[in-house]
Amino acid sequence: MTRAIALATRLEVALSGPQIKVQVLAASCSQLTCHAHPTDAPKQQRRHCSYRPLYSSHSSLSCHANKHRHNNILRRFSSSPSSKHQHYDVIIAGGGAVGSVLARLLLDDSFGSGNNGKSSCQYRRPLKVALLEQRSSPPSLENLTIDGQQSPATTQPKTPNPRAYALSPTSLSYLGPSVLQSLVKYNRCGVYNSMQIWEHDGPAQLHFSGEDLEGAVEDGRLVDLNSYLNDSSVAGTGSNDSSSSADNKRRRPWLGAVVEDGPLVSSLWEELKKDDRIDLLDNLQIKSIQAPSPSLMGKIQPPPPVQLSYIRTNQDNEEESNTLSADLLVAADGANSLVRRTVGSFPMMTRSYGRKAVTCTVELEASMAQTAFQRFLPHGPIALLPVWNSQDCASKEDDEKRPVYANVVWSTTPSEADYLLSLSPSDFTSILNHHLRHGPNVNPTLLPDANQGIPSIPLFTTIAKEMDSLLRTANTALTMGTWTESPSRNYFRMPPKSVGVVGTLLGFDLTMSHVVTSGQKDGGYTSPRVALVGDAAHTMHPMAGQGLNLGMGDVNSLAKLIKEAVD
Secondary structure: OHHHHHHHHHHHHHOOOOOOEEEEOOOOHHHOOOOOOOOOOOHHHHOOOOOOOOOOOOOOOOEEEOOOOOOOEEEEOOOOOOOOOEEEEEEEEOOOHHHHHHHHHHHOOOOOOOOOOOOOOOOOOOOOEEEEOOOOOOOOHHHHHOOOOOOOOOOOOOOOOOOEEEEOHHHHHOOOHHHHHHHHHOOOEEEEOEEEEEEOOOOOEEEEEHHHHHHHHHOOOOOOHHHHOOHHHHHOOOOOHHHHHHHHHHOOOOOEEEEEHHHHHHHHHHHHOOOOOEEEEOOEEEEEEEOOOHHHOOOOOOOOOEEEEEEEEOOOOOEEEEEEEEEEEEEOOOOOOHHHHHHOOOOEEEEEEEEEEEEEEEEEOOOOOOEEEEEEEOOEEEEEEEOOOHHHOOOHHHHHHOOEEEEEEEEEOHHHHHHHHHOOHHHHHHHHHHHHOOOOOOOOOOOOOOOOOOOOOHHHHHHHHHHHHHHHHHHHHOOHHHOOOOHHHOOOOOOOOEEEEEEEEEEEEEEEEEEOEOOEOOOOOEEOOEEEOHHHOEEOOOOOOHHHHHHHHHHHHHHHHHHHHHO
């Protein structure tokens, strides 16, 4: 929350200027010549709204009056003077999950609306966005899933990728209905509606269920993803509306879902390709960035647009160079952000956790029953997360033939991680089952052994044993595992047995990083015309799955602020 407030406060200054600014104009509304089209007009007509310039130094100014708030406040979003290079409202560097979600939110006309689902401004000028990606454009989700010429309804990819994210319901809602429906349709969404966490050396255990979120869904604080999707795509069948509606009512709200990076990015790009307001530029390498100096932050005069030059390999395998300018450049290009390093106004604080993560995909002998498991070991937690839920497939016959997979994320010391990475797949599977398929332990005795200080008198021995049993029972009863409003859920479920490692074991060091600015204790994610989001701004331990979820929160806050400025 503190980070979001700090971002919102500094973003107003970072975006201040002729491109994005909220300003009280001395001119009256009669100075504007607006040709806004009604919302039911064709899409091409609705996208053009011209105004008489208020400043002679700019060739055009797009703005409108917000009659519902302040008659004397005009929110404007202007384009730069005409030049040989192309100008955008927003350029996003990085076409991965974070950058693609930001682009989708900026183009979503319903995003940032009020409670009634309508925009606070009747005629919002659509944004012109460019998404830059160093890699090639990702394949379609269908091509990523289909093997050969088989039907997409009955085909499963060979193995899932261990690079996956555990997304919260709120983060999943930012993907939009179409993207989420595609992921569910092709069975690339590992939904879980329950979670079990337990200790290695005591009886403490925690149980979370989708039922815990029903109150938040009912009062509108959380999206019910079951109703958010089409009934047929969730069920995997073409059932009638009445039966599907009844099934939705019986389904518990999602606690989250595990989605692989590849299918997630592919489905987002498929959605973006349908919109002509965005330019998707792949195979691109940024050569230079000219951003306004941080000394211009907070000045009355607006900073000039940021300029970016690049070299790109086109479809004919020819290199082409160009220069772009934008009112805002967003760095969504990862922890080793080129934009952040090139701009040079974002010092980083980095600290090692002294831990290393081992991740892989395993095949299971039984279903996970839409449950995520996590056990805390002496050197760090180990998690078993569902990737594909076979029970969501089209038929029971397919379920029997279809393997069940899960992702393993094991955080431990570097020495133990290196040892795990050196093991054969069979040895790693044995150790994994040994650590995961052990339930909570009984607390050790609270009194010394009978041979260590208790007299060998029958009466004293009996009293000591009864006292020890009483204290251990009380200690167990007070552990977190019994603190639940639904005692019937308070039981331990043994995780399914892993039968083998699929693919390779991967390892990476765990570090914490965060952008800091001298004199700004909350950190600085913005400088004039530039903003950082996702791993470009911060990285953290994957224990609670907060990495991408924090990035989703970044782009949600940023997209809302931009649209408020446009309105």
